[in-house]
Amino acid sequence: MGLIKKAPGLGMLLILEFLLLLIVSYQIQVDNHMSLLEKGALALFAPFQEANKKAVDSVSKRFADRRTREELELENSLFRKKLEDRERVVTELVEVSLENERLRALLNLPKEENWNYVPAQVIGSNHRRNDYMITINKGEKDGIRRDYGVFCPDGVVGVVWEVSGGYAKVLTANNPSAVTAAMLQDGRDSEIFVAGRGTAQEAFGSIENFPNFKAIHPTDLVLTAGLDGVFPKGLHIGRVIRAQPSSYMFQNVEIRFSTDFSRLEEVVVLVPNCPEDDQ
Secondary structure, eight states, rough: OOHHHHHHHHHHHHHHHHHHHHHHHHHHHHOOOOOOOHHHEEEEEHHHHHHHHHHHHHHHHHHHHHHHHHHHHHHHHHHEEEEEEEEHHHHHHHHHHOOOHHHHHHHHHHOTTTTTEEEEEEEEEEEETTTEEEEEEEGGGOOOOOTTTEETTTTTEEEEEOSSOOOOEEETTTTTTTTTEEEEEETTSEEEEEOOOOOOOOOOEEEOOOOOTSOOOOOOOEOSSSSSSSSSSTTTTEEEEEEEEESBBOEEEEEEEEOOGOOEEEEEEEESOOOOOOO
């Protein structure tokens, strides 16, 4: 310090040389090819570049994720459609299988002499009070006429009530207006008939004209007698569930029909070989 005071010019020169040495040393350590201005610019703009890169990467990743999500949603939609198509095919196959079983049951029905069979599908039903009917997809063009009998593998269904070109309405046996000539399998009583009780769900009926003095038991099988010209002899009608003598000549006999009228899908119309001309 005493030297600087004595020779201020020499001291200033030494200070400048020292600063120059520091600057040169710093340049050598950082980058031999970068100027001090470039280093300052780098230090100033590098944080902005880093932030910009992060923002661009974030936006790019978001677009990539969105595209991937859309592709996955499309792929899932295609898989769902394929699964629905497969389930629909399985359902159709099951329905075809069940229909084939029912048709085989119809085909295995014993062939009655003097009767022709016309199979038909049930396409509608009406279970309003005191008016139980079904609609089938066969009519006059198929040889069907009013008062023809209709049955299924389980037993008697009813009688054709109205008929048009391609369709017919069937009065089911449980309709209060329906009457079927009947007999007991064991007793062979053939002067009785079964009347509907108008109960669509449980399908009850009653046996009329069964004398008090004759025996009848629950579970007795009731068959068609074949005396009305509508059904051949021996088709199932139902079974006795209750019988009680009355104060009149005839017993009160209740039966349950063997046919489930609420689940009919295919039926058979009985067409006589020599039908009478309609009057």
